[in-house]
Amino acid sequence: MADPIIQAKGVVKTYRSRDVVVEALRGVDLQVEAGEMVAVMGPSGSGKTTLLNCLSGLDSIDAGEIKINSRPLSGMSDNALSEYRARFMGFVFQSFNLLPVLSARENVELPLVLAGVSSSQARSTAMEKLAQVGLTDRAGHTPAELSGGQAQRVAVARALANDPAIVWADEPTGNLDSENSAEIMSLLTRMNKEHGQTFVIVTHSLEVGELADRIVMMRDGLIEGERAGRGGARVAR
Numbered sequence: 001m002a003d004p005i006i007q008a009k010g011v012v013k014t015y016r017s018r019d020v021v022v023e024a025l026r027g028v029d030l031q032v033e034a035g036e037m038v039a040v041m042g043p044s045g046s047g048k049t050t051l052l053n054c055l056s057g058l059d060s061i062d063a064g065e066i067k068i069n070s071r072p073l074s075g076m077s078d079n080a081l082s083e084y085r086a087r088f089m090g091f092v093f094q095s096f097n098l099l100p101v102l103s104a105r106e107n108v109e110l111p112l113v114l115a116g117v118s119s120s121q122a123r124s125t126a127m128e129k130l131a132q133v134g135l136t137d138r139a140g141h142t143p144a145e146l147s148g149g150q151a152q153r154v155a156v157a158r159a160l161a162n163d164p165a166i167v168w169a170d171e172p173t174g175n176l177d178s179e180n181s182a183e184i185m186s187l188l189t190r191m192n193k194e195h196g197q198t199f200v201i202v203t204h205s206l207e208v209g210e211l212a213d214r215i216v217m218m219r220d221g222l223i224e225g226e227r228a229g230r231g232g233a234r235v236a237r
Contacts, residue, residue, distance in 0.1 A: 003070045005166065005198050006032035006055060010064035013050055024050040026221040027064070034165070037192045037199040037231055039209035042218035048202040049170055051218065055200065056089060056168045057081045069165070086115050090159030092188075094171035096151045098143040104130060104154045105139040111161050129157040133187060149180030156187055160197075167191075169201040173208055185211050189231060 013025040024047050032038050040048045053059040055066055057073045066073045068088070076084065090111075091097075098107045105126045112122035130136050133153040143151050152172065159167050169188065173181035189211055192199050201212060209215045212229040 002034065003067075004031040005034040005069055006030070006200070007067040007070075008051075008055060008064065009066075011051075011054060011061050011066060012063035013047075013054055013059065013061050023221050025054065025061070028221070028223055030055075030216065030223060032198060032200060034198055035192070035196040036214065037189065037201070037212045037229075039212035039215045039229060040200065040202045040218060041204070041206075041209050041215055042224075044204075046218040047221040048218055050221075052168050052170055052200060052202050056091070056166075057085060086111060087162060088165045090162065090164040090167040092152070092155050092159045092167065092169040092172045094174035096143065096148075096155045096175075098151060098154060098158075100143050103140050103142055104135060104146065104150075104157075107143070107154055108158045108161050111158060115162055125161060126157070129161055130154070132160070132191075133157045147180075148176055149183060152176060152180070152184050153187065156184065156191075160191060163195070164197065166198045166200070169199060171202055171204065173203070173205060181205070181208065192231075 008028055008030040011025050011028040015022040015024055028051060040051060042048050050059065054061050073081065105123065108126035108129050109122040112125055113119065127136065127139060130139050133156055135150060135153055135157065138146060138150055146154065173184050176184060185208055188199060191197060201208065203209055210230050213231045214226055215229050216226045217224050
């Protein structure tokens, strides 16, 4: 049996300022199988976003070990880690993080260009990804000319541009109304099902969490439990 695509063991992360010490993660163990969609839930300050940032290599850890595809992140240089993220990971954030001076197509092209893909291939792939999220007709529009739901769909297309093995999503529906939230989650669950990509989603929304295969509950920097979501039957184990 293949190793889990994401493995975390004894992960500790502490933030220190001059007067304050915050134990954000206090020895977290977590495994995620390839093709699984996992929702990480818990109250504000429980360590959800810190866990996502550490698992994806955006933030360093103080103790423990994180492996992606059986490869320890701790053994990678900053440059190697950046390249690894660009090739194998996609990111979706609550605030969309689109570049305002670029069109939707150009925003989706950006990670491809940074990965060394030719401009013609990047344009072709960007249009393909925009088609997957139903935004071909908005390819030339800037983020300011898009609704919130459309902007987040562009962000999803950008996250999927390099066909990443893992997609990390931090409150992907946090700035959206209920209708647009449902559309974004329908899109993410379809991508998970059709392409077998692994999704780790941080969310406050129980409606979002329930769509995952598994819900991991955090409190005070620890995982306090987990349970199956409604999507649990989608991915063969």
